[in-house]
Amino acid sequence: MLNADFVIDRADLVATCAGPAPRRGRDQCNLGAIRGGSVAARDGRIVFVGPADALGRQVAVEPDAVRLDARGCTVVPGFVDPHTHLVYAGDRRDELQQRLAGATYAEIAAAGGGIARTVAATRAASEDELVRLARTRLDEMAAWGTTTCEVKSGYGLTLESELAQLHAIRRLDAEHPVDLVPTFLGAHDVPPEYRGRSDDYVALVVHEMIPKVAEARLAEWCDVFCEEGAFTPEQSAAILRAGARAGLKPRIHADELAASGGARVAAEVGARSADHLVFVDEGAAEALAAAGVCAVLLPIAALYLKLGRYAPARMLIDRGVPVALGTDSNPGAGLSSSMPFAITLACFAMGMTLEEALVAATLNAAWSLDRAEAVGSLEAGKLMDAVVLDGDLTSLIRVGRSPVRAVVTKGRLVVSG
Numbered sequence: 001m002l003n004a005d006f007v008i009d010r011a012d013l014v015a016t017c018a019g020p021a022p023r024r025g026r027d028q029c030n031l032g033a034i035r036g037g038s039v040a041a042r043d044g045r046i047v048f049v050g051p052a053d054a055l056g057r058q059v060a061v062e063p064d065a066v067r068l069d070a071r072g073c074t075v076v077p078g079f080v081d082p083h084t085h086l087v088y089a090g091d092r093r094d095e096l097q098q099r100l101a102g103a104t105y106a107e108i109a110a111a112g113g114g115i116a117r118t119v120a121a122t123r124a125a126s127e128d129e130l131v132r133l134a135r136t137r138l139d140e141m142a143a144w145g146t147t148t149c150e151v152k153s154g155y156g157l158t159l160e161s162e163l164a165q166l167h168a169i170r171r172l173d174a175e176h177p178v179d180l181v182p183t184f185l186g187a188h189d190v191p192p193e194y195r196g197r198s199d200d201y202v203a204l205v206v207h208e209m210i211p212k213v214a215e216a217r218l219a220e221w222c223d224v225f226c227e228e229g230a231f232t233p234e235q236s237a238a239i240l241r242a243g244a245r246a247g248l249k250p251r252i253h254a255d256e257l258a259a260s261g262g263a264r265v266a267a268e269v270g271a272r273s274a275d276h277l278v279f280v281d282e283g284a285a286e287a288l289a290a291a292g293v294c295a296v297l298l299p300i301a302a303l304y305l306k307l308g309r310y311a312p313a314r315m316l317i318d319r320g321v322p323v324a325l326g327t328d329s330n331p332g333a334g335l336s337s338s339m340p341f342a343i344t345l346a347c348f349a350m351g352m353t354l355e356e357a358l359v360a361a362t363l364n365a366a367w368s369l370d371r372a373e374a375v376g377s378l379e380a381g382k383l384m385d386a387v388v389l390d391g392d393l394t395s396l397i398r399v400g401r402s403p404v405r406a407v408v409t410k411g412r413l414v415v416s417g
């Protein structure tokens, strides 16, 4: 008999999103759903997922166990957000109004806005200040059901300031119930002092920053913004290869604002994920599928940037590319840190089914971060990270009201509504 100290009991539906990971093609819509299900855990790990009536036969629930009555509710895995820029200082919300008045990303950047403005504010902030600001953002993400999230550096663009951001991520990971996965994004933009000398900045990233970040074990991933005005495909590949040699696994911002060649770089260097992909074409999608690269799609960014288009999720799924979803929470165009909102846009702007979008926000997102062994689905042995939703699965796509009744991380109730 198994013992349990935490039980979510008698849910109308448990969408386990069970593996194998990643799910792709026609398999991406498989939720592994159990009607009338319960989930039980001991010491933060799942010991039982199955029909509610089997729980009593298989599991001895300890007398002081926490027991959530989930009748009328749907239980899904804790959301995994595989792409965020949570750690920064400064405020750029006024740029949204400029965009609404017709200014483009490039025009705002040329006028001193955009990433450069956040870089200036972040360089001026202390590590304590960065932690304090990001903590509030993490609390908001947890309230929307996110239990694991990737966080990038990339607003320092000097060795010292990038390290401060990564230290802030490490401290937040240690203190906050949401698990963080750190990514070094020193190549987020060419900093002002290197304008016109981007190769010199690439050399700094490759020869000084990457070795120091790797030596201090402050990041698990290396990322680069491959886009006109940021880094070329050649520079991006050089950075990701240098990262990989130092033990930092590659992922990439690809084809967000134009067909910049980023998806092909992802396939070439064997990146785990290519992110954004608003302008990816069929040839590049086939290269991603063949190389086993996950497409991390970020429709909230496309919405707030007013790109007028979204990543071709249907085409990617049909070509066999595993698709994950993230929020791209950031100071410029990531105004929502809600995974349910990302799921809503995936369904209504990118043509995904609700089942595909839920797998994208959980199991495939976990796989894109190399965390599918531990999180992303409700399976015995994995961490007890779960979200209890009011009502049925469609509560996820109801904008304007949070569907989240409870959030559980490692068998502890962290949000209850």
Ligand SMILES: [Zn+2]
Residues within 6 Å of the ligand: 083, 084, 085, 253, 328
């Ligand atoms: Zn990003």
